[in-house]
Amino acid sequence: MIRTGTEYLEGLKDGREVYVDGERVHDVASHPALKPIVAAKARMYDLHHETPSLTFADADGTHSLLQAPPLTKEDWQKKWDGVDLVLRDLGGTVTRMGDETVGEMWSLADGRDVLASIDPRFAGNIDRHIREVVTKDPFHVSANTDPKGDRSRPVDQRDPDMMIRVVRETDAGIVIRGAKFETAAPYADQAFLKPTVGAWTDEKESQHAVGCIVKMGAPGVKHICRASFATQGSATDHPIGARFDEVEALVVFDDVLIPWEDVFFYRHTRAAQFIRGTLHRYSAFPYVLRLLHNADAMIGAAMWNARQTGLEKLQGVQEQLAELVCYREGIRAHLTASIALAETSPAGFLMPNQSILYAGRVLACSQLPVAMHTARELIGGQVCVTPDAAQFAGEAGEWLRKFYTLNECWDAEDRRRLLAYARDLLTSGYAGHRLAFAQFAQAPHFSHLAAVYRSFDFEGPLDLVRRAAGLSDQVMGKDKIGKAA
């Protein structure tokens, strides 16, 4: 079953506890801070009913191909094409569409043996939830990051709620307490909650080692949203922030009951260790794909500006445009290669080549500030000093129309629109927020590098240097002993 936009909106009327600007929100879909992004999400649902290429059929009916575990290279290509189609229809980049969070559950299915060895009761839950995302089509998001508190203190000397914990067991399930930072949670159906980035080697922390599905409207779940960008100005002046602000919230879990059928593991550091090591095995792909779209937005804005102003003909400008293209093509090359050299996972899914995908994520995220700066330099300072649309329409508008008209092809309104778009993409408060999103929303930089370190096969370079330097044959063996120790 694929839900309609209306069914998604109806699902949000579950009495959920959402707060914006210090006040309780009574209707998520119509609140000005949430309305634009909720409408975008509803449109994604409706688009599936208009676009057969976004769907596939099996014995249970027709489903979204974005929600299904990938089994072939063709599946990945279809997902890529599907995301392109959806984002083109929306006219902007939305990261939390569900497809880049659902893959976290596929990673957990790859660890079925680990889960079964902890508690066989839970091994079936993950398979069922992966299937239910396909058949019931919920909007599924990700809950990783706890407030954590003062980490110079041992965990048992902090407020124990600083990291999500299981406070008790009941016949119906476990009861959890704590908080997580989550994008899109206020307008999502469910989140995969799991332990935050950490060493997860200390058994004392095991009360915090819990993985489960939480319904976003469950009693005790409170969404305390950050200030909105959607309400900071009109879409005329803020064409991105006013339409696509993916609202984050501190989601508080005030003794929330998680039914046994939604529990994947709890009180076990080995499961926490496993999931932290493999979490983005699949979901890094759609995350990096969004940064490819973002790169296209920067190239498009910079190139239109060069065309409007006639600067395109300058060699220096062409070189800077080429630098943006190298960033963009570097991302595309990593995504393409990660599918071409994809590997079969322990659960039988097709996972993108891990070393290439994680290296691509580091490229896309770490070089984003440089690419944004190049785009800013190309578009120039006018982007920051241009008056808003009300001024163009007002008493002094005549002067603005005079100085913003470039030639017979480019009138002042097209110039204003391009500069407003570029400002929201590159220099606005929303642009800064999205830069932080890219750097952190799928774990921070050190964690991205740790994933590269874990997935790259160092044996090839080691062997190359052993041979070239004439190191003794035993060196490789010694290294293995060192590792084993």
Ligand SMILES: Cc1cc2nc3c(=O)[nH]c(=O)nc-3n(C[C@H](O)[C@H](O)[C@H](O)COP(=O)(O)OP(=O)(O)OC[C@H]3O[C@@H](n4cnc5c(N)ncnc54)[C@H](O)[C@@H]3O)c2cc1C
């Ligand atoms: C816009 C945005 C959206 C987000 N959306 C989500 C979401 O949807 N779901 C979710 O779960 N989380 C989300 N997050 C939270 C994000 O995952 C965290 O911000 C991130 O994991 C870092 O955690 P922290 O902010 O608590 O930083 P801290 O843990 O306090 O770390 C701060 C910095 O200290 C350094 N540091 C800390 N620990 C280490 C270490 N072990 N080794 C080396 N350096 C270290 C790093 O430089 C790190 O960036 C989002 C964050 C942002 C900014």
